[in-house]
Amino acid sequence: MSLFTALSVSASGLAAQRARAELLAENLANAETTRTAAGGPYRRKDAVFASEPVASAFSSVFAAEMDGSLTGVRVAEIIEDPREPEKRYLPGHPDADAEGYVAFPRINPAEDMVDLMGAVRGYQANVAAVSAVKDMIHRSIELLR
Amino acid sequence: MLEGVGRALERYMDLLAARQKLVASNLANADTPGYRTRDIDFQREFYSLIEGAGPQPVEVSGLPVKNDGNNVSLDREARLLAENALRFNLASNLLRARIRMLRAAIQEGKQT
Numbered sequence: 535m536s537l538f539t540a541l542s543v544s545a546s547g548l549a550a551q552r553a554r555a556e557l558l559a560e561n562l563a564n565a566e567t568t569r570t571a572a573g574g575p576y577r578r579k580d581a582v583f584a585s586e587p588v589a590s591a592f593s594s595v596f597a598a599e600m601d602g603s604l605t606g607v608r609v610a611e612i613i614e615d616p617r618e619p620e621k622r623y624l625p626g627h628p629d630a631d632a633e634g635y636v637a638f639p640r641i642n643p644a645e646d647m648v649d650l651m652g653a654v655r656g657y658q659a660n661v662a663a664v665s666a667v668k669d670m671i672h673r674s675i676e677l678l679r
Numbered sequence: 680m681l682e683g684v685g686r687a688l689e690r691y692m693d694l695l696a697a698r699q700k701l702v703a704s705n706l707a708n709a710d711t712p713g714y715r716t717r718d719i720d721f722q723r724e725f726y727s728l729i730e731g732a733g734p735q736p737v738e739v740s741g742l743p744v745k746n747d748g749n750n751v752s753l754d755r756e757a758r759l760l761a762e763n764a765l766r767f768n769l770a771s772n773l774l775r776a777r778i779r780m781l782r783a784a785i786q787e788g789k790q791t
Contacts, residue, residue, distance in 0.1 A: 547707030
């Protein structure tokens with residue numbers, strides 16, 4: 535039944551928004567991190583979304599042809615903030631440079647919180663779509679009773 | 680045996696399902712840069728007699744475009760989501776009444 539394709543589309547939306555929320559939580563957690571595996575302070579990460587044709591669980595050539603116009607979403611890439619780290623004068627800090635400045639991540643918690651709210655709203659919208667489609671599928675099944 | 684109203688209801692439900700899929704797709708891509716809202720022209724598709732040909736999605740015009748080239752409106756999609764579910768509910772109840780009527784005719788015929 536073709537309504538199941540709608541469920542996979544919404545599922546891709548749920549996964550993408552969740553991935554984005556995870557990155558934003560990571561940013562908030564690392565707002566003061568001065569040491570990373572790659573060296574230097576932590577850099578703010580963000581997800582870039584791209585739409586892609588949906589792959590249904592029971593995909594056949596015919597179904598793919600009929601649903602070809604439906605697009606789900608995926609995380610295309612994770613970008614790091616290219617801006618220079620913020621320098622703070624902390625001469626006593628172990629990571630301070632010769633002049634006593636420490637490189638801190640350039641993270642604005644307000645910016646991340648607003649993005650996080652957007653991700654949560656997007657997630658909720660996809661959950662609403664899943665439950666509406668599920669209800670329609672139930673109604674169709676009830677026709678058999 | 681379900682000609683006329685039954686067939687129309689079936690087509691109506693098919694179109695609602697197709698539309699609901701596009702709404703789900705629009706909602707999933709609410710944050711995708713450059714994505715444009717898509718929908719089907721419900722009236723035209725319903726009256727079009729070309730059976731078998733799937734509904735043609737078209738881009739919706741007149742929606743405000745955000746800075747990233749995306750024009751998905753969560754409010755519009757939420758409204759359509761609820762509206763489609765209700766319409767589908769109504770159509771499925773009507774269709775079930777038709778089927779029940781048919782079944783009653785078969786059952787009553789058996790008893791005499």
